Amino acid sequence: MVGDSVITLDTLSVPQINELLNKARYIESHRRQVARTCEGRVLATLFYEPSTRTRLSFETAMLRLGGQVIGFAGAQLASVSKGESIADTIKTVSTYADCIALRHPKEGAALVASRAAVNAATGDRVPVINAGDGGHMHPTQTLADLATIDQRFGRLTNLTVGLCGDLTFGRTVHSLIETLCRFGNIRFVLISPEELRTPRYVVNRIEASPTCSYEETTDLAAVIGQLDVLYMTRVQKERFFNEDDYLRLRDTYILDEAKLSHARPDMAVLHPLPRVNEIAVDVDDDPRAAYFQQVRNGMLMRMALESSVLGDELPGYEPLGDD
Numbered sequence: 001m002v003g004d005s006v007i008t009l010d011t012l013s014v015p016q017i018n019e020l021l022n023k024a025r026y027i028e029s030h031r032r033q034v035a036r037t038c039e040g041r042v043l044a045t046l047f048y049e050p051s052t053r054t055r056l057s058f059e060t061a062m063l064r065l066g067g068q069v070i071g072f073a074g075a076q077l078a079s080v081s082k083g084e085s086i087a088d089t090i091k092t093v094s095t096y097a098d099c100i101a102l103r104h105p106k107e108g109a110a111l112v113a114s115r116a117a118v119n120a121a122t123g124d125r126v127p128v129i130n131a132g133d134g135g136h137m138h139p140t141q142t143l144a145d146l147a148t149i150d151q152r153f154g155r156l157t158n159l160t161v162g163l164c165g166d167l168t169f170g171r172t173v174h175s176l177i178e179t180l181c182r183f184g185n186i187r188f189v190l191i192s193p194e195e196l197r198t199p200r201y202v203v204n205r206i207e208a209s210p211t212c213s214y215e216e217t218t219d220l221a222a223v224i225g226q227l228d229v230l231y232m233t234r235v236q237k238e239r240f241f242n243e244d245d246y247l248r249l250r251d252t253y254i255l256d257e258a259k260l261s262h263a264r265p266d267m268a269v270l271h272p273l274p275r276v277n278e279i280a281v282d283v284d285d286d287p288r289a290a291y292f293q294q295v296r297n298g299m300l301m302r303m304a305l306e307s308s309v310l311g312d313e314l315p316g317y318e319p320l321g322d323d
């Protein structure tokens with residue numbers, strides 16, 4: 001994967017994803033040894049949409065690997081506000097940086113950027129990592145989700161995974177379903193209002209898997225007792241065309257301790273964050289709450305990914321290999 005852009009996790013094989021999970025575990029326990037892995041490297045974070053976790057964890061990851069960071073948070077401060085195209089911005093930044101993390105409101109923007117990401121001086125391709133493109137995909141959030149599920153259950157297969165909330169615009173849901181289908185033997189329970197059902201192109205992925213299945217429901221309480229994982233999501237206000245629809249749908253699902261009392265004692269509650277009010281704060285102290293564990297894993301997985309696409313080997317790391 002050296003030099004490769006990561007637009008969706010489809011571009012990585014399952015052994016490559018397992019290798020990233022293993023690297024993140026290694027990084028966690030060898031923080032000092034890996035602290036100069038990316039010395040001399042520059043990461044550019046180009047965030048055309050708001051972010052707290054993704055941008056700061058991409059940046060912290062590079063800093064903790066010994067590299068440096070440039071970029072912008074908010075297109076109003078960059079030349080895009082003067083009408084510059086994404087391709088021109090990416091071509092420019094590709095002459096400065098060794099790797100680019102891009103968040104953009106338009107679906108497909110990361111793919112367009114990856115095609116433009118060539119260092120004009122050397123002719124080398126510069127890897128672009130999709131940090132969220134509109135309502136499409138968010139592959140590095142999925143890496144954090146996989147690490148968290150793996151830590152909780154010791155496996156990424158033979159699980160019943162409930163996904164709840166805005167399944168239409170929730171890009172983290174789309175990436176997670178796409179990827180878990182490749183691990184196999186997952187039963188998905190898709191819990192949403194009728195208006196926010198999972199897009200057909202995502203459901204098609206489940207239907208194409210010989211070992212995965214799904215059901216759709218509007219009733220969280222009816223299914224919560226069946227779940228190993230409950231992945232809550234925020235209703236994505238910024239992707240609605242109509243404010244009234246957002247206001248009508250935003251409070252459809254609110255997970256609190258009373259609802260959680262009907263869940264299995266070892267169920268894991270995930271949420272990519274930020275939350276609005278879909279998980280009550282009283283759930284935070286419940287041992288099933290895994291969302292701040294996801295935050296931590298996001299940084300570790302981005303450290304694993306950045307070092308991998310740059311081809312910078314972690315000192316002392318023994319690869320799993322393809323077996």
Ligand code: CP
Nearest residue numbers: 051052053054272273
């Ligand atoms: N999970 C996530 O993408 O969070 P941010 O929007 O804060 O980056």
